[in-house]
Amino acid sequence: MFSGSFTIWHWLIVLVVVIAVFGTKKLRNAGSDLGTAVRNFKKSMQDGEAEAEAKRQAEALAADAPAAPGATSGHAASTEARTAGSGTGEGSKPAN
DSSP: OOOSSOOHHHHHHHHHHHHHHHOHHHHHHHHHHHHHHHHHHHHHHHHHHHHHHHHHHHHHHHHHSOOOTTOOOHHHHHHHHHHHHHSOOSTTOOOO
């Protein structure tokens, strides 16, 4: 019954029917809207990639930057706070 493939004549008939149903103005507007949507999508993808790259670069710079003078890390500050109140003066050894 069906040969399995459409010839050029089948596609031309489909095109004529679509144009007759929708009209050329609606098809032109739909094509224009689709083109605008694709352009906006590409632009937003490029903007997103640029933001992600900027974020990666900022994180890399923050990781490579030396600590400010006089700043202590969170671990050292917590150790100092613990030993200051213990009265032993021996760092992290517990008092027996």
